[in-house]
Amino acid sequence: MVSGNAASSKSGLYADPREDWLALHTEEIIDPQRPIVDPHHHLWDRGGQRYLIEEITDDIASGHNIIATVYVDCRSMYRAGGPEAFRPVGEVEFANGVAAMSASGGYGKAAVCAGIVSHVNLLLGEAARPVLEAEIAAGNGRFRGIRHSSPWDADPDVAGMYATRPKGLLLDSTFRKGFACLAPLGLSFDAWLFHPQIGELTDLARAFPDTKIVLDHCGGPIGVGSYANRRDEIFPVWRASIQEIAKCPNVVVKLGGLAMRLLGYDFHERPMPPSSEQAAVAWRPYIETCIEAFGPGRGMFESNFPPDKGQCSYQVIFNAFKRIAAQYSEAEKTALFSKTATDFYRLKLG
Template sequence: YGKAAICAGIVSHVNLLIGDQAKAVLEAEIAAGNGRFRGIRHSSAWDEDPNVAHMYANRPKGILLDSTFRRGFACLAPLGLSFDAWLFHPQIGELTDLARAFPDTRIVLDHCGGPVGTGRFAGKRAETFPVWKASILEIAQCPNVVVKLGGLAMCLLGYDFHLRPRPPSSEELAAAWRPYVETCIEAFGPDRCMFESNFPPDKGQCSYQVIFNTFKRLASQYSEAEKTALFLKTAKDVYRLDIG
């Protein structure tokens, strides 16, 4: 790999629906990763409304509860690997059940748990937010789960920034995202939260620089130690990154 200090940790994919056979695939990826392979992400995003699901409309329903999937999932912890979970907020309860069934497997809840504001949830933010928040508070009780703070610039959240004549400022994004980010930090604590970019999907609404300026605004109320956790330490610990 030479001297380039990039990709210090790799999160890849294995189809866990192959059950016990996932172990051999995971071992091959560990070997190919040359010391950098840290875990996988197997998307479980699904919704009954195609205007929510879009590209995930044909994915299996209830995959996290599937017994064959769970046999594949059981291969992760013995190999020291983590699981990144991408889903929509109505599915957080399924992930909570999985986390309780496998307390020794490190699980990363991506994109603040995928709060939805499109399709059947459009125009219902006041109703949907408390449901999402209750699910976040419940899954935060699982000590093996951490959360990534980001992915909120996707159109999934239901804001119309991509339709406005000018891209949003970091001030506007901070105001829109604050309830979600602060709920996650309050529930999990800074040591179990990490800011994330979600490029290229996020660039439909704003630039990479604006996203991180937004994160800086959202983090301004926290202590230096808490900021370090949010921007660096949690990710280092979770993905076992040997970086400065």
């Protein structure tokens, strides 16, 4: 049922986007009028890679009816000085500035960065609270929560850029003192991890039932490094973890992140980029499993651009999602493409 090729040995969990390669395949937009909230993208200008407001609005202009987006933590534009703990406040200031640019109407009708998710080091414990309060102030009504990435794996070919992250972060008692600061401030938590760690997040979610949590990227199923060429063996393990965490009513899931190299597909190495039909075949087992476990009211399709842009275009990624969602009712499609994200992030649209 779940097939696919192992990724190459090149380092990195996602491939760099190549506009010339992506341009080799274009598609008509499926269901072009459907409103979409893209609840997970990044903006950055570093390492020769630029993905700022012009780039995301160009992608949005390729045809899908994106009405709003949510910016998610990626260490962009941290303050260069001042107390270390408060440097991530710069990212909120940056994303709010982009939101203000978007709100001018000069970059299309989508409300880019209508919601903002940044980072606070929860290993500060109770000292995380003043940083969270500073980010709320910097967000000008748009700041919704944080992400404290916790991917960890013993295999350095899997861990990649996260190789220095601590094992068992979500179980750490000091981390949990910081995590306890979120709910009283009305803030949510984006959880980015690898699939063997989903059980740790389940434990955290049960310990803090009043904190809203979103599991990013279908729970980070791995198909590279020591996990390569073991898809049929690993899929049931991942599925069982998804089914267990879905029992936590405070957790929702983002449906995407599957065009990163992490999953183990080699689309980025092929002469032509994938069509939405090809992408849908690869991703359907993961997305359908998540929707079956969580229900459409607790799932939201995400672009995860630009990381997922390494394997497919914005046209293709949302066309693939629309193909997968074709079996669901109109109300369920509305939840998956816009309502779950709007409700979870309390977006003020219109």
